[in-house]
Amino acid sequence: MAEAIVAEHVTKDFVLRRHKTFKKMTVAKMRGEQTVDRFNAVDDVSFTIQQGESVGLMGLNGSGKSTLLKLVSGVMKPNKGTLLTRGRIAGLIATGAGFQNQLSGMENIYLNAAIYGLSEKETKAVLDEIIDFADIGQFIDQPVGTYSSGMSSRLGFAIAVHVDCDIFLADEILAVGDKPFKRKCLAKMQEIRESGRTIVYVSHAAGSVQKMCDRVICLEKGRLVFDGDVDEGIRFLHYEDEDDGDELAADDAELGADV
Amino acid sequence: MTEVATASATSGTALPPLAAPSSNLGLVSVFKRRYLLKLLVQREISARYERSFLGFLWSYINPLTQFFIYWYIMGIVMGAHATIQNYPVHVFSGLIIVHFFTETFGSGTASIMRNKSLVQKMPLPQEMFPVAAMLVSLWHVLPQLAILLVVCILTGWHPDMGTLIGGLLSVAILMMLGTALALIFSVANVFWRDFGSLVGILNNFVRFGCTMIYSYDQLSQHAGSLQPVVLGNPIAVACLLFQRAFWALSTDHPHHVLKTEFPPHLYRQGLEALAASLVILLFAQWFFSKFQARIPEQF
Numbered sequence: 313m314a315e316a317i318v319a320e321h322v323t324k325d326f327v328l329r330r331h332k333t334f335k336k337m338t339v340a341k342m343r344g345e346q347t348v349d350r351f352n353a354v355d356d357v358s359f360t361i362q363q364g365e366s367v368g369l370m371g372l373n374g375s376g377k378s379t380l381l382k383l384v385s386g387v388m389k390p391n392k393g394t395l396l397t398r399g400r401i402a403g404l405i406a407t408g409a410g411f412q413n414q415l416s417g418m419e420n421i422y423l424n425a426a427i428y429g430l431s432e433k434e435t436k437a438v439l440d441e442i443i444d445f446a447d448i449g450q451f452i453d454q455p456v457g458t459y460s461s462g463m464s465s466r467l468g469f470a471i472a473v474h475v476d477c478d479i480f481l482a483d484e485i486l487a488v489g490d491k492p493f494k495r496k497c498l499a500k501m502q503e504i505r506e507s508g509r510t511i512v513y514v515s516h517a518a519g520s521v522q523k524m525c526d527r528v529i530c531l532e533k534g535r536l537v538f539d540g541d542v543d544e545g546i547r548f549l550h551y552e553d554e555d556d557g558d559e560l561a562a563d564d565a566e567l568g569a570d571v
Numbered sequence: 572m573t574e575v576a577t578a579s580a581t582s583g584t585a586l587p588p589l590a591a592p593s594s595n596l597g598l599v600s601v602f603k604r605r606y607l608l609k610l611l612v613q614r615e616i617s618a619r620y621e622r623s624f625l626g627f628l629w630s631y632i633n634p635l636t637q638f639f640i641y642w643y644i645m646g647i648v649m650g651a652h653a654t655i656q657n658y659p660v661h662v663f664s665g666l667i668i669v670h671f672f673t674e675t676f677g678s679g680t681a682s683i684m685r686n687k688s689l690v691q692k693m694p695l696p697q698e699m700f701p702v703a704a705m706l707v708s709l710w711h712v713l714p715q716l717a718i719l720l721v722v723c724i725l726t727g728w729h730p731d732m733g734t735l736i737g738g739l740l741s742v743a744i745l746m747m748l749g750t751a752l753a754l755i756f757s758v759a760n761v762f763w764r765d766f767g768s769l770v771g772i773l774n775n776f777v778r779f780g781c782t783m784i785y786s787y788d789q790l791s792q793h794a795g796s797l798q799p800v801v802l803g804n805p806i807a808v809a810c811l812l813f814q815r816a817f818w819a820l821s822t823d824h825p826h827h828v829l830k831t832e833f834p835p836h837l838y839r840q841g842l843e844a845l846a847a848s849l850v851i852l853l854f855a856q857w858f859f860s861k862f863q864a865r866i867p868e869q870f
Binding site: 314315318326327382383384385386387388389391394395396397398399400401405410411412414415419422423424426427429431432478 | 586587588589590591592593594604606607610611614618621686688689690691692693694695864865867868
């Protein structure tokens, strides 16, 4: 078996500008204040994911999950460390897909598929399946800007799962979308998993992570704090002992049980 | 990388190599992914004047209104019709090529900001956007060129080899220089919107810095020490090359015009301008690569 994703001491920092105008910056410089802040969204993270593994990426909001996913997908580059991947990568980052709002759903399918590296012929071959899966009816010919958030993530997910990829990234896909669609997504993800492709799955739903993944990586403030068994990882995050979250937990359990 | 990935995903045999997912070869990968570039250009053509009633006609209204202003103010009020032969063609041939540059510069600078939803979430060489903006502007040149050809033929145009060589050289200079400046300004504009505002001012200098509303002869008589500055500008050289190709050969006495209205070593200057544009383009690529990594986090 070969590695699919190798991260070694990966760090990504963000620059926060404190002062937005020339005037404010000059004043700050004269007073000897700092004009920029840096913080590490992903901080010295190392892991290796083997081909065919299905890894759940967990952590609180702002812990760096989406940034790490952007680094894996190639949207962002690490400042320090190296991150290597094998093969074609497809998937959703931060719920929505990268769509052009003025373009119709159909045009966006072609554009996104081309960005993933599909040719026109390859796109046409899976076009019907994508439209079928997204199941948004006549809206496929309307500008994506008019879509509801559910509709655009349906379309984004439909495109991503039909790209013949080696690594599949899924970020909070279950945050939007109705129950039948969630069920359909999870079933499709299982199919991808069984086909031997590598999956990195970001979710807060412990139940679906249990169903879907064979390993969990937890981030906290950008640092890797846990890497290992799924149940242990969920326990590590104390996701299961929230007494005020009965309703949430029930919903989550149901979601897991559905699949 | 993508071709290799396709092979493995379909055949399941030889593994693609481990590689940095963000690696890209800049402009080289733009031209490797021509299908994606084609889609982006088509999209730009339809999106540039999105939600506007006159649509792509705006690409002609802009240069045409400029043409009539120059033709009336400079030609009739200031009397350029009397001093410059076939003045409307002089202005129009200059305007086409200069407008190609200013349009590339303007829309190229805005190109990354305009595509931020893609830049944020999809991995693609961001050089795609300025290059696509340049190609869209080039596409808009074609109908204008058709109008120019008709006017030239009506006014007794005798093209020579210089038309082809000079015309192509002129377009090549501005394709490279336009792309270079669009690359630098598009990335700078992401960090400070001031650069977008600066483009309008620079484009004004470009319009008046070329021998479009005045002639080379007038420039050499009145510009004095400023003349080398004006002619050191690759855009002005491209403009002269284009006017030599079309306007000069449509005048009544082309031989006389070629001698008096153009610098003595125009083609050599053209090649120098091309070389300079290439150097600027290489610098632009270096500049772009240096700051590109910080683009997706700016939105």
